[in-house]
Amino acid sequence: MNDITFFQRFESDIVAGRKTITLRDASESHFTPGQQLRVGRYEDDVYFCTIEVISVAPVALDQLTDEHARQENMTLPQLKEVIGEIYPGLIELYAIVFKRVATA
Numbered sequence: 010m011n012d013i014t015f016f017q018r019f020e021s022d023i024v025a026g027r028k029t030i031t032l033r034d035a036s037e038s039h040f041t042p043g044q045q046l047r048v049g050r051y052e053d054d055v056y057f058c059t060i061e062v063i064s065v066a067p068v069a070l071d072q073l074t075d076e077h078a079r080q081e082n083m084t085l086p087q088l089k090e091v092i093g094e095i096y097p098g099l100i101e102l103y104a105i106v107f108k109r110v111a112t113a
């Protein structure tokens with residue numbers, strides 16, 4: 010059983026440590042620092058790594074910076090486009106900072 014999923018297209022960035030943050034809605038804001046999460050692919054729920062949560066903090070869409078984008082391994086326009094596709098109309102997000110601690 011996985012604790013969180015990511016779209017398959019982000020798997021290689023997470024495993025390589027290039028993606029160290031994810032922006033989620035309130036339904037996934039309950040994770041706590043120090044918690045280790047089994048990570049699966051959204052499309053098939055296949056486990057691919059374990060991450061440790063470093064921090065969870067609210068962030069508004071218009072407060073996103075180039076630093077958030079860098080941690081996502083994207084540009085800021087790319088990040089805002091992705092968020093708009095996943096969470097249309099959502100303004101209040103939660104930034105989950107993490108590190109990968111194990112791979113499948």
Ligand SMILES: CC(=O)Nc1ccn([C@H]2C[C@H](O)[C@@H](CO)O2)c(=O)n1
Pocket residue numbers: 014015016019030031032033051081091092095
């Ligand atoms: C079900 C669901 O919401 N799955 C998600 C949500 C977000 N992501 C990724 C996409 C971006 O890189 C960031 C910011 O939302 O997190 C995801 O992979 N899967």
